[in-house]
Amino acid sequence: DLAWEITERKKFEDEIRKFKFISDQSNDAHFLIDKYAGFKYVNKTACRMLGYTEDELLTMQVPDVDVVFDKEKYQVLFDLLQQGKTNPVRTVNKRKDGSVFSSELTLTGYVIDNVPYMFAVLRDITERKKAEEMINASLKEKEALLQEIHHRVKNNLQVISSLLSLQSAHIKDRDALESFRESQNRIKSMALVHEKLYMTDDLSMINFIDYIESITRNLFNFYGVTQDRVALKVARDRAYLKIKTAIPCGLIVNELVSNSLKYAFPDNRKGEIGLILHAVSEDRFELTVSDNGIGLPEGLDMMGTKSLGLKLVEILSGQIHGNMQIERKNGTKFRIEFGEKTTYKGA
Numbered sequence: 069d070l071a072w073e074i075t076e077r078k079k080f081e082d083e084i085r086k087f088k089f090i091s092d093q094s095n096d097a098h099f100l101i102d103k104y105a106g107f108k109y110v111n112k113t114a115c116r117m118l119g120y121t122e123d124e125l126l127t128m129q130v131p132d133v134d135v136v137f138d139k140e141k142y143q144v145l146f147d148l149l150q151q152g153k154t155n156p157v158r159t160v161n162k163r164k165d166g167s168v169f170s171s172e173l174t175l176t177g178y179v180i181d182n183v184p185y186m187f188a189v190l191r192d193i194t195e196r197k198k199a200e201e202m203i204n205a206s207l208k209e210k211e212a213l214l215q216e217i218h219h220r221v222k223n224n225l226q227v228i229s230s231l232l233s234l235q236s237a238h239i240k241d242r243d244a245l246e247s248f249r250e251s252q253n254r255i256k257s258m259a260l261v262h263e264k265l266y267m268t269d270d271l272s273m274i275n276f277i278d279y280i281e282s283i284t285r286n287l288f289n290f291y292g293v294t295q296d297r298v299a300l301k302v303a304r305d306r307a308y309l310k311i312k313t314a315i316p317c318g319l320i321v322n323e324l325v326s327n328s329l330k331y332a333f334p335d336n337r338k339g340e341i342g343l344i345l346h347a348v349s350e351d352r353f354e355l356t357v358s359d360n361g362i363g364l365p366e367g368l369d370m371m372g373t374k375s376l377g378l379k380l381v382e383i384l385s386g387q388i389h390g391n392m393q394i395e396r397k398n399g400t401k402f403r404i405e406f407g408e409k410t411t412y413k414g415a
Contacts, residue, residue: 079181097190100178103146105130105137108185117192119164135160135168149177150184161190169194225259250326250377253290257283257322261315273308276345280321284343287322291329298333303344307353313408316384317345317355323377323384324357324402332361332400339399351407355390358401364394 088111091098097114099107110125118125118133131137136159145157157173170193178187229252236248260282264274284300309317325341333339344356381402385392390406 076181094189099186099188099190101130101186101188103143103184103186105139105142114190117163117190118161124164133161133163135162145175146184146186149175149186150179152177158193170197222259222262225255225262229255229259249290253287253322253326254319256286257318258315260286261311261318273310274314276307276309276314276317277302277305279314279318280343280345283318283322284325284341287325287329291326293329297336297338298329299340301340301342303342303346305344305346307345307347309353310408313388313406316387317406320355320381320384320404321357323381327377328357328359328361328400332359332363334362337361348405353406353408355404355406356401358395358399360399362399363396364400 088109091111092113094111094113097117098109098111099114100109102108106129107125110122112122115122115125120128130142131139154174154176157175159171159173160168161171162168172191172193174189174191176187176189178185232248232252232255236245236252239245239248260279261274264279264282281302284302288295288298288300321343325343328341332341339360342356342358344354346354348354382392385404385406388404388406388408390404393403395401395403
């Protein structure tokens, strides 16, 4: 009856008054919306933002001001909000004068006298979007510059490698010639990092397994060893390392695989070289380089050896805060555990 309707209306108005004063002070637009998408309350900011009077907005519905309104999605969202689920929503709104602007909505389910409503807080994010676009454009410029730097570093390293190659043509001493050629391989392994970073979208991380596969292919070609004689087994797990870790790890692989190819399989003996990198924990990795060749001499002192390669392995392990262990059973196995906050991805 009429008395009941008046009472219900009074309850509704009392609820509105509870937050109207505070709501009108906000820089964001506030709306109370019913399940039919009609506006039941708007604050002063909503009126200023959309260019309508309060009376005008209270006769309107969401699709009158929302360019991308979808009735079915609205009903689903309205029901979810009554279950306590809220999510910020990006949308596009239109003003009374026909102009549009980007906005972000924060939505909350609201109940007045057992009647469900949607309480929406709308924020104009036009300036934020402009700032984001400027930042993204700036990032793309920096990424392009960084790619160019990696490209130039790679080219410079290749020039150095070529100069060493030209110089080695005049070297008659066999040991000196071998040292020059080994230095070329080290330079190539560093150039490979910059080449791969130049070709990828992520300029901070490198797919380490792809990287060491490239290194080992180069070494097999360099020493004239086919995989029919020495098989290369590489674990297919994928680990992405930062450049400051990838370079020393790559050089370690370069030295250890070089040693295996040179010394582990004399007299054309057949064998196998294995490479594994796997996650020990969230921020710890273990690199294993092994072969089933004749093995290292017992009691070999890594730092005391005359081999520059093995000395480098020890030094580079220290650079990545690694702990190295050597196993001499059924060939030689180097295990190096090191730490880096990085991304690990399974195969």
